[in-house]
Amino acid sequence: MSAETSTVHTDASGHGEHETMTKGRIWKVFFILLLITCVEFFIALVVAPKLGISSTIVNPIYIVLTLLKAYFIVAFFMHLKFEKVGLALAIIVPILFIIGLILVLTNESHYWIGLRM
Template sequence: MSSETTHIHAAGAEHEEHESMTKGKIWYVFFILLGITCVEFFIALWLAPHFQIASHWVNPAYIILTLFKAYFIVAYFMHLKFEKVGLALAIIIPILFIIGLILVLTNESHYWIDLRV
């Protein structure tokens, strides 16, 4: 009887883990993502061409908005927000190291141009 109770509690815990993602929350996150995408299109198609905004201002804005979209996708649609802290850190920390490696390699890449004659 103890194994049946454990099985029932395990199934209930699995159901509770993803129960907080309701249809209302899905639509809420959808409209946030839609709003961020509309802002990106507004910057790209109207603001930047009409006001001649330099790319060193526009590109960081795109990167920041894209990181916000990535956060919402990973947190809600991939259910990372509802996972335990250890699993989230096991996913996030390697990604941070990869981003750091990309930044270091990007910084060092201009030396290749200087070496060619």
Template sequence: MSEHSHSTEGHEEHAGLSKGKIWQVFGILLLITVIEFIIALVILPKGYISHGIGNFIYIALTLLKAFYIVAYFMHLKYEKLGLQLSLTVSFIFIIYFIVLMLIEGGFLNLHMINH
């Protein structure tokens, strides 16, 4: 019988994603979620901070959670820099165009009502 040796070449970079690392990322995501709940259910209703600042913090925490999910659970952290940059730049342009469309839509809505 022939022996089959399994090559681990190319898989060393995934060795960092152990059970401990998965639990660590889970803990970070859980902590961020708890902070978001505290902001949404306690801090904003009681008026400790303004809604604008609260929304900014909430959005920043949500983007941080998205980073952890994409980086670790979708394995983007272990991809080559070229793929990371192409996906990141594409994502930034999509967000940019959505913001531009919302601004333009608001501008048109405001001027269509007044005329």
């Protein structure tokens, strides 16, 4: 009898872990991601060509919108928003270091390309 009780208790605790992620919230996040993607396409296909906006202005906008989409995907679909702080930091801190490394390497690549020309 005690084995059944512990099994049922374990199963019940497993279901409550991501209890706040409902079908309604999944659809809400989906439509937010869809809206952000539509804004990106609208900028790329309508706004930028008609107004003649250069890529130096449009690219940072794309980067910000893409990072916003990445946040929603990681937070809700990968359930990182509902995890404990330690696990979230274990995933987010290395990503920040990777982003910093990419920025530094991008800066250095401009230096090396300029030297070769």
